[in-house]
Amino acid sequence: MARRLRPEGLGFVGAAPVRLVFAQQVSAPPDRVFRALAEDVPGWAAWFPAVTSARPVDGGAGREVRLRGGTRFRETVLVAEAPEVYAYRVDVTDAPGVRALVEEWRLAPAGAGTRVQWTFAADGTAAFRGVMRLARAGMGRTFRDAVTRLDRTLATPS
Numbered sequence: 001m002a003r004r005l006r007p008e009g010l011g012f013v014g015a016a017p018v019r020l021v022f023a024q025q026v027s028a029p030p031d032r033v034f035r036a037l038a039e040d041v042p043g044w045a046a047w048f049p050a051v052t053s054a055r056p057v058d059g060g061a062g063r064e065v066r067l068r069g070g071t072r073f074r075e076t077v078l079v080a081e082a083p084e085v086y087a088y089r090v091d092v093t094d095a096p097g098v099r100a101l102v103e104e105w106r107l108a109p110a111g112a113g114t115r116v117q118w119t120f121a122a123d124g125t126a127a128f129r130g131v132m133r134l135a136r137a138g139m140g141r142t143f144r145d146a147v148t149r150l151d152r153t154l155a156t157p158s
Helices: 030-039 041-047 126-134 136-155
Strands: 018-026 051-057 062-067 072-081 085-093 098-110 113-124
Touching: 018 126, 018 136, 030 041, 030 085, 030 098, 030 113, 030 136, 041 051, 041 136, 062 085, 113 126, 113 136, 126 136
Parallel strands: none
Antiparallel strands: 018 113, 051 062, 062 072, 072 085, 085 098, 098 113
16 A cells, blocks of 8 residues: 655755665766666666666656566655756655655766765664665665666667
8 A cells, every 4th residue: 555755855865764875886977877867767677677667757856666576656856966966755655664765866977987876765664674774785786786787778879
């Protein structure tokens, strides 16, 4: 059953009870990575293995995302500042135990490529918070796999 979450802003990224932060360098420049994150929302399903579908809604001000296993998210884009930051909050989800969720992607030049940093900021029941802390290693692997696939996708001529 879908539930409305607490509507947090970007400041939640630094204050959330659960903060999982991962970073990896890719060879693509920041503007190409940003376009893949913010402008090609349906493309997420091609490079982020956990995402089965994603589509922009409300003229790009929001997103609808489905994950493997059936979890759904309705999101609001909080910040889309090319080519540095893309962040969104989850407004409605059927994921159990979560009360608030904001994700931020920060991009910084790194040589000829980009340093990609993903912060997963969340709050929820005690059980949810515990599970999320235990899931850190798996989420880190998922992030690294996704960003590696994104980098390969961006290296392929269009």
